[in-house]
Amino acid sequence: xxxxxxxxARLVGVFGLVVFWELLALILRVPALPGPARALVAxxxxxxxxxxxHFLISAYRVVLSIAxxxxxxxxxxxxxGREETFDRFLTPVIYLLYPIPKIVFLPVVMILLGLGDIAKxxxxxLVLFFQILxxxxxxxxxxxxxxxxxxxxxxxxxxDLYRHVIWPAALPEILTSLRIASGTAxxxxxxxxxxxxxxxxxxxxxxxxxxxxxDQMFAGIMAMGFLGFGLYLALEWAERKLCAWxxx
Amino acid sequence: xxxxxxxxxxxxQLSRDMVALRGLSVVYHQKNATVEALREVTFSVGRGQTAAxxxxxxxxxxxxxxxxxxxxxxxxxxxxxxxxxxxxxxRQTALILQDYGLLPWKTVWQNTILGLEIRRMPKExxxxxxxxxxxxxxxxxxxxxxxxxxxxxxxxxVGIARSLALYPDLLLMDEPxxxxxxxxxxxxxxxxxxxxxxxxxxxxxxxxxxxxxVFLGQKxxxxxxxxxRVVAVLENPGMGQIGFRKDPAFHQLSNELRGxxxxxxxxxxxxxxxxxxGKEV
Ligand SMILES: Nc1ncnc2c1ncn2[C@@H]1O[C@H](COP(=O)(O)OP(=O)(O)OP(=O)(O)O)[C@@H](O)[C@H]1O
Ligand SMILES: [Mg+2]
Numbered sequence: 001x002x003x004x005x006x007x008x009a010r011l012v013g014v015f016g017l018v019v020f021w022e023l024l025a026l027i028l029r030v031p032a033l034p035g036p037a038r039a040l041v042a043x044x045x046x047x048x049x050x051x052x053x054h055f056l057i058s059a060y061r062v063v064l065s066i067a068x069x070x071x072x073x074x075x076x077x078x079x080x081g082r083e084e085t086f087d088r089f090l091t092p093v094i095y096l097l098y099p100i101p102k103i104v105f106l107p108v109v110m111i112l113l114g115l116g117d118i119a120k121x122x123x124x125x126l127v128l129f130f131q132i133l134x135x136x137x138x139x140x141x142x143x144x145x146x147x148x149x150x151x152x153x154x155x156x157x158x159x160d161l162y163r164h165v166i167w168p169a170a171l172p173e174i175l176t177s178l179r180i181a182s183g184t185a186x187x188x189x190x191x192x193x194x195x196x197x198x199x200x201x202x203x204x205x206x207x208x209x210x211x212x213x214x215d216q217m218f219a220g221i222m223a224m225g226f227l228g229f230g231l232y233l234a235l236e237w238a239e240r241k242l243c244a245w246x247x248x
Numbered sequence: 249x250x251x252x253x254x255x256x257x258x259x260x261q262l263s264r265d266m267v268a269l270r271g272l273s274v275v276y277h278q279k280n281a282t283v284e285a286l287r288e289v290t291f292s293v294g295r296g297q298t299a300a301x302x303x304x305x306x307x308x309x310x311x312x313x314x315x316x317x318x319x320x321x322x323x324x325x326x327x328x329x330x331x332x333x334x335x336x337x338x339r340q341t342a343l344i345l346q347d348y349g350l351l352p353w354k355t356v357w358q359n360t361i362l363g364l365e366i367r368r369m370p371k372e373x374x375x376x377x378x379x380x381x382x383x384x385x386x387x388x389x390x391x392x393x394x395x396x397x398x399x400x401x402x403x404x405x406v407g408i409a410r411s412l413a414l415y416p417d418l419l420l421m422d423e424p425x426x427x428x429x430x431x432x433x434x435x436x437x438x439x440x441x442x443x444x445x446x447x448x449x450x451x452x453x454x455x456x457x458x459x460x461x462v463f464l465g466q467k468x469x470x471x472x473x474x475x476x477r478v479v480a481v482l483e484n485p486g487m488g489q490i491g492f493r494k495d496p497a498f499h500q501l502s503n504e505l506r507g508x509x510x511x512x513x514x515x516x517x518x519x520x521x522x523x524x525x526g527k528e529v
Binding site: 154 | 314
């Protein structure tokens with residue numbers, strides 16, 4: 001019942017977006033903004049052509065980047081949130097590095113790691129790492145002390161605390177940070193794929209753009225939108241599965 | 249000389265006290281202030297006895313339980329549990345807190361067996377013991393529920409179930425029933441009394457309620473406003489009798505206690521733990 005309602009709300013939302021797009025295209029009447037119908041036709045054609053390949057490449061890079069940054073940032077974030085001594089040393093470093101636009105390191109990264117997937121995945125992970133790290137750390141830090149006391153009194157050691165209290169308590173916020181990170185990931189992905197690249201949605205888009213193939217470009221834009229939406233749905237599904245207690 | 253020491257050790261071993269506090273003082277150190285929570289508190293609770301701890305809000309009752317649970321060091325002074333220094337490692341000590349004891353992300357079942365799981369008990373044994381205790385406390389039907397789906401009384405039952413699952417010999421309870429309505433509270437008080445009469449586990453119970461102190465405490469320890477000192481220790485031999493709530497002795501002792509507490513001006517439910525929330529020790 002609730003799920004059906006959610007689905008309906010989503011469809012209505014998407015429908016509104018399509019109407020808005022159509023109106024805008026009708027008013028502007030420029031080749032650079034084809035209407036949704038034309039874009040959809042182009043999208044379906046492109047899927048049959050090379051687009052699905054580029055889509056899969058991009059999806060692979062983004063998913064791997066999110067997974068990689070998650071695996072590195074979450075344990076470190078939980079640890080820093082609970083261990084003040086280490087936190088005091090590392091936090092200044094983190095906040096020094098956090099605001100630097102990591103994209104400027106792309107040339108260096110490419111020299112070190114080559115032009116392939118690894119360089120792109122590394123760059124995206126680097127950006128996501130800090131976002132996830134900071135959210136996780138704050139979530140772990142804010143855990144109620146009485147909750148911890150009560151579990152310690154059951155005989156819990158450090159590891160038990162991480163497993164039974166700190167990780168599950170921080171998980172909702174971690175998943176939220178992942179959702180935000182997935183948007184960032186696609187933006188960084190786009191950028192990294194437009195430089196010295198032969199594959200991926202970023203390349204596909206830029207290529208269409210330089211050829212003034214606007215319909216194709218919009219097919220690429222839609223593919224990117226679907227990639228983001230797919231990630232969002234997956235993360236939402238994970239949150240409902242893993243944090244069932246939040247949705248009672 | 250050697251003999252003297254031997255005698256001393258022997259007398260310690262023979263001590264029948266489950267809980268013994270001698271000159272316990274606790275001072276919290278904050279960045280630019282110190283808070284003296286307890287001052288030279290001395291009292292004891294015999295093995296298999298119950299004691300109620302009552303005193304004004306902020307006088308250090310929760311602190312005292314934390315010391316006995318080994319979560320805060322007992323310096324200066326001495327806090328003995330079963331003749332050994334209080335320690336978080338001691339497995340037979342169970343601590344039940346007012347509000348935050350249950351993990352919201354675990355079901356009733358998972359919360360109940362948490363302590364057993366932490367102690368790496370074999371799976372079949374956990375299943376068997378968990379089921380028995382949940383049935384005993386009337387929670388078996390609710391085992392798949394999350395704490396947020398339970399009433400306050402049921403939640404407190406889960407807290408008790410989780411502690412009892414460990415077969416404790418010392419139960420430390422911090423205002424366990426204070427957020428419950430009167431009926432549910434009396435119901436749970438009866439449950440606790442039943443458990444005590446059967447298992448004879450030692451209970452130290454912090455409460456704001458004079459009636460609860462008299463109903464559940466064989467010994468009633470009254471603390472002064474902060475820094476908490478022992479004002480009086482009342483013996484309550486009638487505790488546990490059938491129909492004690494209606495007994496004249498019950499009311500007499502309640503009134504005596506009310507007098508000691510100064511017309512009860514500061515009794516009533518305390519602020520639920522706001523002191524501890526968010527503060528880092
Ligand atoms: N972690 C802490 N750091 C500093 N001061 C604290 C800390 N915990 C408690 N205190 C202070 O110590 C005193 C005793 O606190 P405690 O929680 O033991 O009181 P209590 O008797 O349990 O109060 P209540 O009846 O309201 O629960 C209070 O004045 C409180 O502000
Ligand atoms: Mg308290």
